[in-house]
Amino acid sequence: MLSVNANTSGKPEGRPPVSVKGVNDGLLFLLDEECEHEVLTAYLRELLFENPSQLLSGPDVKVSVDYGNRNLTAQENLELLQLFLQKDNFCMREWSSNTVARRALFANRNRPERQNIHKGTIRAGQQVYYDGDVVVIGDVNPGGEIIATGDIYVFGRLRGIAHAGARGDTSAIIAAAEFAPLQLRIAGTVTRVPKVDGRVMNTFMEFAYLRDDGMAVDKMHYLFAIRGEKKAKRKRG
Amino acid sequence: MGTAIVVTSGKGGVGKTTSTANVGTALALLGKSVCLIDADIGLRNLDVVMGLENRIIYDIVDVAMGECRLEQALIKDKRFESLSVLPASQTKDKTALQPDRVRQIVTELKQSFDYVIIDCPAGIEHGFRVAVAGADQAIVVTTPETASVRDADRVIGLLETENLRSPKLVINRIRSKMVKSGDMLDIDEIVQVLAIDLLGAVPDDETVIKQNIKGEPTVMRPDSKAAIAYRNIARRILGDSVPLMVLDEQPGLWARVKRLILGKA
Ligand SMILES: Nc1ncnc2c1ncn2[C@@H]1O[C@H](COP(=O)(O)OP(=O)(O)OP(=O)(O)O)[C@@H](O)[C@H]1O
Numbered sequence A: 001m002l003s004v005n006a007n008t009s010g011k012p013e014g015r016p017p018v019s020v021k022g023v024n025d026g027l028l029f030l031l032d033e034e035c036e037h038e039v040l041t042a043y044l045r046e047l048l049f050e051n052p053s054q055l056l057s058g059p060d061v062k063v064s065v066d067y068g069n070r071n072l073t074a075q076e077n078l079e080l081l082q083l084f085l086q087k088d089n090f091c092m093r094e095w096s097s098n099t100v101a102r103r104a105l106f107a108n109r110n111r112p113e114r115q116n117i118h119k120g121t122i123r124a125g126q127q128v129y130y131d132g133d134v135v136v137i138g139d140v141n142p143g144g145e146i147i148a149t150g151d152i153y154v155f156g157r158l159r160g161i162a163h164a165g166a167r168g169d170t171s172a173i174i175a176a177a178e179f180a181p182l183q184l185r186i187a188g189t190v191t192r193v194p195k196v197d198g199r200v201m202n203t204f205m206e207f208a209y210l211r212d213d214g215m216a217v218d219k220m221h222y223l224f225a226i227r228g229e230k231k232a233k234r235k236r237g
Numbered sequence B: 001m002g003t004a005i006v007v008t009s010g011k012g013g014v015g016k017t018t019s020t021a022n023v024g025t026a027l028a029l030l031g032k033s034v035c036l037i038d039a040d041i042g043l044r045n046l047d048v049v050m051g052l053e054n055r056i057i058y059d060i061v062d063v064a065m066g067e068c069r070l071e072q073a074l075i076k077d078k079r080f081e082s083l084s085v086l087p088a089s090q091t092k093d094k095t096a097l098q099p100d101r102v103r104q105i106v107t108e109l110k111q112s113f114d115y116v117i118i119d120c121p122a123g124i125e126h127g128f129r130v131a132v133a134g135a136d137q138a139i140v141v142t143t144p145e146t147a148s149v150r151d152a153d154r155v156i157g158l159l160e161t162e163n164l165r166s167p168k169l170v171i172n173r174i175r176s177k178m179v180k181s182g183d184m185l186d187i188d189e190i191v192q193v194l195a196i197d198l199l200g201a202v203p204d205d206e207t208v209i210k211q212n213i214k215g216e217p218t219v220m221r222p223d224s225k226a227a228i229a230y231r232n233i234a235r236r237i238l239g240d241s242v243p244l245m246v247l248d249e250q251p252g253l254w255a256r257v258k259r260l261i262l263g264k265a
């Protein structure tokens, strides 16, 4: 998840009064609900007009601003809005206490993924899609494809194509009892598994996950260690 | 009421027609009444393999269009009273047959035959849907090659959507030398991927080619290995438990497969 740390001056202690999140196709500004109005405007001014980040002064970007439970007077409201309107690359989309963008962001993160069970083999030419995590009780054969927005666990042989985190969740993983996939995709990253003697390498109880430098495959017993790290990163991000 | 079995593969040239002719003839040899249907419209060759080419007057399209009665189009095999063939049309278009009409024809044939065996065209389009329309069971034929197994897998998935669950597998043209050297998939590997019951494994055998040209099914030459394999398949269709024959002089190679078959039986 993309985020900008605008806390350059180190003025306010702890949580910055504004956090910026990359959402689907734009930026979401979350305004602190408690800090002083002056602290907030000062911070915003610095963030918007003195930050060298490409994100805030690049090409046109769709912007949502969420002030949550902050009690704004009409005057404060206007002052804040004017700051945003001064940015000529900002295309204001939402200005509210409960933006769609924020709801979507939290829905993505905190809702436990829906758990699905797929019984049966996924054969050549078949493509199966699940919203959430999926456990496949059966094989995924060459030419077959399993897609999930969350994790994929195959209780059988994975020899076809698996695509986890299909809506962009880079913390998703792909695991299988027997691991010999033709192709793996997690979020937007694709890898092909190298062939040995014309056949896909076969290993047991492994899983694939994304690292900063690409996709990695590890033995299943590392799953929880690596998973914990990734989950923590996801919360921070 | 008889049973209708469609013989299908996805990939072309793997031995559907050969298997239809030989399994059908073997069932007739075992005393069953059998009707073979050539559903490969436009490319008919079941009649050639059966040596009945010069006796065709009407074909399945004529029956479907109501241009003749079903009995008029059936060709009785001179060698076996109980074996008949319903030939395909060579001239008419593939789209001349519709699934519903074929289902009616198959149902009608099941009244008077123990087994109706349908030779499916290659591919997974219209001709496939027509051929599987009236079937109660399916046999999937594959050779021990990756592309052929992949197509078989695809077809098994499609058969499920046509409500033909748990088809049976025939692996054709096995060359034990190539399997041993790793140049061909072995039976274990194929059965594992396709995850359906193995009905039989047929060796690659010159006799098959010679007999197909001669118009005499291979099972009539019981000295050949392919003939024994096809006869065994017929017996397994009738419910006998017949161990997989040893295609190779080294029994160790097949021991596991035998266990697989015997374990299931
Ligand atoms: N076990 C075998 N050993 C040797 N040759 C074989 C064997 N089985 C089939 N053949 C040969 O392979 C060729 C193709 O066989 P066949 O016509 O039965 O395949 P098919 O699946 O019906 O093909 P199509 O998809 O074109 O209908 C033929 O020349 C046949 O003689």
Ligand SMILES: [Mg+2]
Binding pocket: B016, B017, B018, B040, B045, B119, B120
């Ligand atoms: Mg054929």
